[in-house]
Amino acid sequence: xxxxxxxxxxxxxxxxxxxxxxxxxxxxxxxxxxxxxxxxxxxxxxxxxxxxxxxxxxxxxxxxxxxxxxxxxxxxxxxxxxxxxxxxxxxxxxxxxxxxxxxxxxxxxxxxxxxxxxxxxxxxxxxxxxxxxxxxxxxxxxxxxxxxxxxxxxxxxxxxxxxx
Numbered sequence: 371x372x373x374x375x376x377x378x379x380x381x382x383x384x385x386x387x388x389x390x391x392x393x394x395x396x397x398x399x400x401x402x403x404x405x406x407x408x409x410x411x412x413x414x415x416x417x418x419x420x421x422x423x424x425x426x427x428x429x430x431x432x433x434x435x436x437x438x439x440x441x442x443x444x445x446x447x448x449x450x451x452x453x454x455x456x457x458x459x460x461x462x463x464x465x466x467x468x469x470x471x472x473x474x475x476x477x478x479x480x481x482x483x484x485x486x487x488x489x490x491x492x493x494x495x496x497x498x499x500x501x502x503x504x505x506x507x508x509x510x511x512x513x514x515x516x517x518x519x520x521x522x523x524x525x526x527x528x529x530x531x532x533x534x
Contacts, residue, residue: 373412
């Protein structure tokens, strides 16, 4: 398997796109919690996943609401269910961890859903930023709370900040 990565600019700062055999397998922000070690990113290339870069550009411009770029997600069976559940949260919507747990058929696994959500390797494209606390509060985000707020703002869920 050929592992490569590239870095693309965004309103959130540089984004690192990791590809396994040309398929998006990671999207990380600067100082991303649970991000991989630099050596796990593979060789740096000019454009590891052109389709992902193009879709991200359109997303940040407000021209794209649903990502179609192919992704490969490697995790446990439970993590895979959570990450698949994340992809069903509509643009502009937020779900609580409890709602996500119920949607994947594990209504009592709220904490486990939160842990799996935090380990999502493909931020933004697999929209873990759309998950909030039971009381409606913003909760942790691997890319930082300011970035989570900015993504929700972009999707119409708050007061514009970075994208103003």
